[in-house]
Amino acid sequence: MENLLYIALFAPLVSSLFAALFAQSQKNLLVGIVASLLIGVSFVASATLLLELAQNPKAIHANLMDWIVVGDMDVRFGFTVDQVTAVMMTVVTLVSTVVHIYSNYYMEHDRSYNRFFSYLSAFVFSMMVLVMSDNFLGLFIGWEGVGVCSWLLVGFWYHKKDETRDVNPSISPSWAANEAFIMNRIADLGLLVGIFMIYWNLGTLRYEEVFAHLDQLSHGLMVAIGIALFIGAMGKSAQFPLHTWLADAMEGPTPVSALIHAATMVTAGVYLVIRANPLYSTIPEVGYGIAVLGTFVAIFAASMALVNRDLKRVIAYSTLSQLGYMFAAAGLGAYWVALFHLAAHAFFKALLFLGAGNVMHAMHDELDMFKMGGLKKEMGKTFLYMGLASLALSGIYPLAGFFSKDTILEVAFNEHTYGIWFVLWLTAGMTAFYSFRQVFLVFLGDERYKKYGIHPHEAYNWVFIALAPLAILAVIFGFWKEEFMHFATQMLPVYEMSEHTHHMVWILIIVTTAIAVSGILLAYFKYAKGLKRDPKVENSFAYRLLSNQYYIPILYENAVSKPYADLSNIAWQAIDMKVVDATVDGIAKTIEKGGDVSRQAQDGNLSSYLKWLTAGLILVTLIAVASVAIK
C-alpha cells in the first residue's frame, strides 16, 4: 500500500522533472505523452487506494524522512491516505490526467510546449503533497507549491505587455500572476500564524495528534486558530475580500484555468476546512461565519457573472460562486456534503473550461462572447459537452450538480438558517441564468463572428474521447451520493437531517429546480435568438457596477497598491536618504567641520604655540592647586 502511495505522489514529480529536461528545446511530443502517462499512473494508483479504502477503511500512513527537527519541533515528510485524502487524490489526478491529455491539443503550437508540461506536472505534485501530508507544515509545502505553480502557469505567456484595464481587465499575464501570488501570500500568513499557535500550544503539527488533543485548548484559542486557518483558506479559495486574483488568473492558458483555478487548487481552502473538521465542529460560531461568508461570495460572484462578456471570466466567477456553496456547507457542519460538491464541481467545471478552451481555439483566442454566436453548427460536440456541464452546474436532475447542490440547500434549510438558504436558492437561479446565457451566446443565435473574419473549426475527435470521463462523471456522479456519504463519513462527521427537513425535501427540490429551470428559460428567451443589446441597460449603474466587478480591483489599486508604492518612495527618498543617511553624513560633516575650525590653532607660529603651552601649564597648575585645596 505504501508503494502505491509513493507512486501516486511521485509520478507527477518525475513527470515534471522529465519535462524540465526538455524545457529549453523544441516541442517534443514525447514530453506530452510521457507526462500524461505518468499522471495517469498517479491516477490509477490513487483510484486503487480509494477502492482499497472502500474495502478496508483503515488509513494508510507513510513516513518518508525527517524534515525540520529542531528543539521540540519534529516535522517529518509524513503522508497519510484516509477517506478524505483518497477522494481528493482521485479527483485531482483524474482531472489532471484529462487536462494533461487535453493540453497536448491546446498547446500543440505553443513555443514552450515542454515547459508547460513541466509546470503542470509540478502543480499536480504540489497538490498531492497538499492533500496527502499528515501534518500542517506538509500541507503548507503543498500550499505554497501550488501557489508557485499557479504563478508560473498564470504568467506562462510572460511576453505579453501590460495593458490598461479597459483593454484587458487582468492587465497582463505576469501582472495577474504576481497579483495571485501576493494575495495568496497575505492569506498564507494567516495559515502560518495558525500553525504557530497549534505548535506552541500542542507541541505537534500532525493532524492526528492535534485533533486528539484539542480539548487541551481554551475556547478562545480554538477560535483564534480556526480564524487563522480560515484566513489561509480564504486566499487559496479566493473568498471575499481576497477574490480578485481568481478572475485575473484567467490570463493563464485554459487547461491551467480548468485544472488549477476551477477543479483543484482553489478547492484547497475547502479541503483545509474539511480536514480541520474536529476543530471547526467545536467552534460552531466560526463555522457559521464561514457559512455566511461563503453564502455572500456565492451570490456576489454570481452577480458579476450575470453581465460579463468574457467567456472565461464568467466561468471563473461561477467557480467562485460554487466555492461559496462549498464553504457554506462546510461551515454549517456538513463536511461530507462540501466534499461531495467539491468533487462533482471539479468534474463539470473542468469540462466546462476545457470546452471553453475549444471555443477559444476555434475563435483564435477571442474571448468576447458578444463576438461569437451560432457556433453549434461548426462545433456540435463542444456544444454538447458544454451544455452538459452547464446543466450539471445549474443543478438539473439527474446530473451531478443537482445532487450536490441540492444537498447543500437542504443543509441550509435543516440548520434553520433560512437566510443562507434563501440566498443560495436565489444564487441557484442566477447560476442557471448565466451558465445558459453563456451557452446560448456562444452556440446559438446569429453568427456574429463572421464579421470579424474568423473561421471556427472543431477540435480533434480524440480530444472529445479524452474529455469523455469528465462528461460521464458530470452526468452520473450524483447517483453515487449514498455510497459517497458512507465512504466519506467513515472519516468525517455524519450529518443527520431532521424529521422536518425530510418532510420538506420534495418541496425543496421542486422549488430549487423551478428557479433553475426558470433561469435557463430566461436565458433562452433573452439570448437564444441572437444578441439584442440594449444601451439603456448597459449604461445603467447596476450593469456598470457588476461589469466592473463592483469597482473592487480599482479600489484595491487606489487604496492599497498605489499608496504602498507612494509610501515606499517616501520611505526611501524622504526618510532613508534625507533623514537617516543625512544624519550619519551630518555627524561625519560636523566632525570634519570641527577639525577645520580647530585647525586654525595650528598656525605654524612658534610663539603662539608657546602661548598655548603656557596657558595649558597654568591651567594644569590651577587644577592641581584646586584639587589640593578641595581635599
Add this chain to the structure above:
Amino acid sequence: MTLTLTHYLVLSAILFAIGIAGVVRRKNLLMLFFATEIMLNAANIAFAAISAYIGDLSGQLFALFIIAIAASEVAVGLGLLILIYKKYGTLDLDKFTVMKG
C-alpha cells in the same frame, strides 16, 4: 633675618615667571632662548634649595644634570639659530609659519 627655604622658592618662582613672560611675549628666537635658560635656572635654584633643606643630595645632583643639559642645548640651539639666520636673514618667530596644520 635668615634666609629660609621660602625665600629661595620665591626667588625661583619669580625667575620662572620672568622666564614664562619672556617665552610668551618675545618674538625673537634668541630672546626665547634666554627666557628658557632663565626658567631652567629657576628650577635649578629650587632643586638646590630643597635639596639642602631636606638634606638629600640628589636634588643638587639633578641641578648639575640640568646645567649640563642646558649647556649642550645651548650649543646645539645656537648652532641651529645661526643656520636659521643665515637662511632667512631674521630671527623673528612670526616669519617662520611654514608648518601649518
Add this chain to the structure above:
Amino acid sequence: MSNILTVLIFFPLVAGLFGFMVNQKSIRAYGIAVAAAEFLLSLWLWMSFDTSAAGMQFVEKLPLIPEFGINYYIGVDGISLFIVIMSTLMTLIGIVALSIKENLKNMIITLLFLEVTMVGVFASLDVILFYLFWEFSLVPMLYIIGAWGGPKKLYAAVKFFIYTFAGSLVMLIGILAFAYLYHSQTGTWSFSLTDWYALLLPFDAQTWLFWAFFLGFAIKVPMFPFHTWLPYAHGQAPTVGSVILAAVLLKMGTYGFVRFSLPLFPDASVAYIVPVAIISLIMVVYTAMVAYAQKDIKQVIAYSSISHMGVIVLGTFAMNVEGIAGSVFLMLSHGIVSGALFLLVGVIYDRKHTKMMDQFGGLAYSMPTYATIFGIMTMAAVGLPLTIGFVGEYLSLAGFFKVSPVLTVIAGTSIILGAVYMLTVLKKTFFGPITHEENKHLPDLDGKELWALVPLVAIVVWLGVYPKPVLGPIDNSTKALVQLMHEKAQTDLAKQTISVSKNSAKEAK
C-alpha cells in the same frame, strides 16, 4: 590532524603571500585552486566534526600574552562550523565567478586575505583574537570597494570603513570593561570566551555591556537606523565584493549576538527583547518598502538583505531553541541566496553595464537559463518551502511567536512584502515584451557563471528538502547555548523567557 583549524585559518594567508609570485596569466587558476583546497579542507572539518556533541571541537589554545590571559584560542561548534564552511564556499564561488580584468592578481590575493579574517572571526574563542580578526576583515573589503568599485567608490568605501569601525570601537570598550569586571571578580585576567561564559554579572553591568556590544554588532548587521552604509557599499562594490559582504560579513553581526550577547548577558538580552524586536520589525517592514521603491536591481537586493537580517535578529532574540537555531540556519540560507542574487545581478551588469530595471524587460526570452536560476533564487529569497529560505525563516518566526504573537504577525509580513518587491523585480526584468533591441541578443549564462551558480542552486534545493545534516549540529549546540543561558539567568523574567527544550542537550564532554 589536530590543528586543522589553524591550517584552515592561515592557509589562505600563506597561499596569498605566495600568490604575489604567481604570474598574471595563471593567477586565476591559482586562486581557484587555493580557494577550492580551502573549501575542501573546511568540508573535511565537517566530516571529522562529531555531530552529536554540542561543545567546542578542534580546540587549540596557545598563550599569547599570558599576563593578561590573552590566548590564541580557537574552536568551532555546530553554530560556527557551518558559517565557516559557508565563508570558504562563498569565497570559492566568488573567485570562480570573477569577471574583473584589471588587477586580477591583487583582487584574488585580497580575497584570500579576506578569507583568513572571516574564518578567523568565526573560529576565535578568545575575545581579543576575535576582535583582531573582526577589525582586520575591514581592510580587504575597504580595498575591494575602493579599488574596483563604481563611480562613488571612495565615498562608499570610507563610509563603510569608518561606520563599522566606529561601532567596533564601542564594542572594544565593552570588551575591556568586561575583562576588567572579570578581573575584579575572579582576580585573574582572561579573555577566553569560555571563561567569560561562566561569569555572572549584576544586571546594571549587563545592561551597559549589552548595549556596547549591541552597537558594534548592530552596525555590522546592519540594523536600522545604522544601515545606510550598506546600500552605498553594495551599490559601489564589484560583484564579488557584494557577494562576500552580503553572504559573510553581515553574518558577523548576527553571529556576535548569538555568540556574545545572549550567553554573556542573558538577563539584559531578555530585558531588552522589546526594543530590539521593534528595531527588527522596522528593518523587516520599512526596508522591504524601501526595497520596493528602488530602481536599481542591486539596491533592491541590498535592502532586501537588511529586511532578512531583521528576521534573523528576531529569531535570535526568541530565546528558545527553535528561534535561535532557525536564525543561525537563516544566516546560512541568506548567505547562499543573497550571494547568488548578487552574482546574478553581476551577470547582467557584465553584459550591459547597467543595473537599472527599466533597461531590461523580457529577459526570460533571451536568457532562459539565467531567468530560471534567478527565479529559483527569488523563490528561495521569499521563503518558499522546500527551498533553503523557508526553513530558517519559518523557525525564526515560529520561535519568536512564543515571545510575542503580535510582533511576529507584523514580522510575518516579510513573506508578503518580500514577495512584493522580488516579484516586481522579476516582472520588470524578465517578463513583458523586450523593449530594448539590444536585449534580444544578450548571451545566456556562460560556463564560468554556470559553474558558480549551479552549485548554489543545488544547495538551495538540497538544504530546503533535507536540512538535517546542517540543522542537527546547529540544534545540538543551540540547545547547549540555551541551557547555559537558562542556568545563568538571574532575573525571574529571564528564567521564564529563556525556554530550554524538553529533549535537552547532550553534554559536550
